Each structure stands twice: as C-alpha cells, then as structure tokens.
Amino acid sequence: MRDPKLREIDERAFLRRLSPMLDVYAAAMEPPNEQLPGRHTIMERHASYPGFRAFVVERRGALPVMPAPVQGFAYGFHGARGQWWHDVVYQALADREGPEHADTWLEDAFEVAELHVHPQAQGKGLGRALLNALCGGRTERTVVLSTLDRRPETPARHLYRSVGMVDLLTDFEFPGGGPRYAVMGGTLPLAPYPAPSSSE
Numbered sequence: 511m512r513d514p515k516l517r518e519i520d521e522r523a524f525l526r527r528l529s530p531m532l533d534v535y536a537a538a539m540e541p542p543n544e545q546l547p548g549r550h551t552i553m554e555r556h557a558s559y560p561g562f563r564a565f566v567v568e569r570r571g572a573l574p575v576m577p578a579p580v581q582g583f584a585y586g587f588h589g590a591r592g593q594w595w596h597d598v599v600y601q602a603l604a605d606r607e608g609p610e611h612a613d614t615w616l617e618d619a620f621e622v623a624e625l626h627v628h629p630q631a632q633g634k635g636l637g638r639a640l641l642n643a644l645c646g647g648r649t650e651r652t653v654v655l656s657t658l659d660r661r662p663e664t665p666a667r668h669l670y671r672s673v674g675m676v677d678l679l680t681d682f683e684f685p686g687g688g689p690r691y692a693v694m695g696g697t698l699p700l701a702p703y704p705a706p707s708s709s710e
C-alpha cells in the first residue's frame with residue numbers, strides 16, 4: 511500500500527471531498543448522526559471565507575480498506591467579525607478580560623476550523639503534520655481554535671500545547687449546547703516542537 515500523502519487542496523477540491531472528510535470527522539468526533547448534515551453545510555460555507563486554506567492526507571490508489579482514501583484533513587481561514595465562531599469567542603473573551611484582550615487574540619487571527627485524523631490512522635504524526643502545514647507561512651499574528659475539553663487531556667490538546675498554544679477559555683459551552691470545549695490560541699509562526707511521538 512502506498513504511504514499517505516499530505517497535500518494542499520483548493521476550494522473546489524475541498525468541496526469534492528466533503529463526504530469522505532465528514533466520514534473522518536464522524537469517526538474522530540463521534541457526533542450524533544443528525545448533526546452531520548449541518549456540519550456538511552457549515553464546512554461548505556467555510557470554503558468561501560477569506561484566506562481559506564486546506565490540507566488533506568490521502569492514500570492515493572490504495573485498496574478499499576479503512577482508513578481510505580482520506581485519512582485526515584485540516585482547514586482554516588482568516589477570522590473576521592460576522593463569522594459565528596469568531597463572534598461567540600470574541601464576546602466570551604471580552605466578557606472575561608475586556609475588549610482589548612479579545613482584540614489581542616482575534617483582531618488578526620487565523621482560525622483553525624477543523625483538524626481531524628481517522629482513529630485508525632492516529633499515532634503516526636499526521637495531526638502534527640497537518641497543523642504545521644496549515645499554519646506554515648500564514649501572515650496573521652495569532653492562531654486560534656477550539657478543541658474538546660476532556661480529562662484526561664486529549665492528544666490533540668497536548669499537540670496544541672507543544673507548539674506554544676495556551677488556554678483562552680476552558681469548560682466552554684458554545685450556544686446550542688453540546689460538549690465542553692477549550693478555546694486555545696498561540697502566536698504565529700508556531701513555536702518549534704520536538705519530533706512526533708506515538709501519542710500525536
């Protein structure tokens with residue numbers, strides 16, 4: 511079987527892969543099935559946001575075994591007022607520490623919307639490679655994202671910490687309910703990090 515390949519994809523290629531990427535999302539996050547159509551719509555809309563960038567890990571030409579063909583994906587865009595996640599997090603940060611604090615993190619931010627690796631492909635450094643590629647060369651001052659706030663701490667949260675990201679909000683519930691999240695932020699470029707370990 512061929513080794514998985516990491517490559518950047520444009521908006522059209524991203525939209526063509528929405529279904530297999532949603533399969534990876536579902537396997538990694540285990541959301542209720544009824545939420546997947548809404549997630550499809552959100553991801554489709556995100557492709558039109560300013561500064562959109564996406565990467566995918568695929569096993570090109572592989573036999574039909576899991577996980578294939580998409581093993582992982584990540585995308586993000588330039589955060590701006592009027593975007594749902596941006597506005598919710600901005601208000602929460604402003605309420606907690608004031609508008610200047612919110613501006614520090616969100617005024618010129620690259621927002622990582624999704625980064626997921628299929629469970630059967632985890633532990634090989636793919637998440638780290640996706641994050642590094644996605645944030646490489648970005649001109650924004652900060653990078654921000656939300657990740658599940660669980661105990662014990664998830665490998666994803668550990669990965670984000672390893673590149674210099676810090677907690678901005680913890681045990682945070684987005685409007686509409688659902689699991690609790692940690693909102694994390696860091697400065698760009700990302701801090702150098704050690705070689706991948708088996709947990710990331």
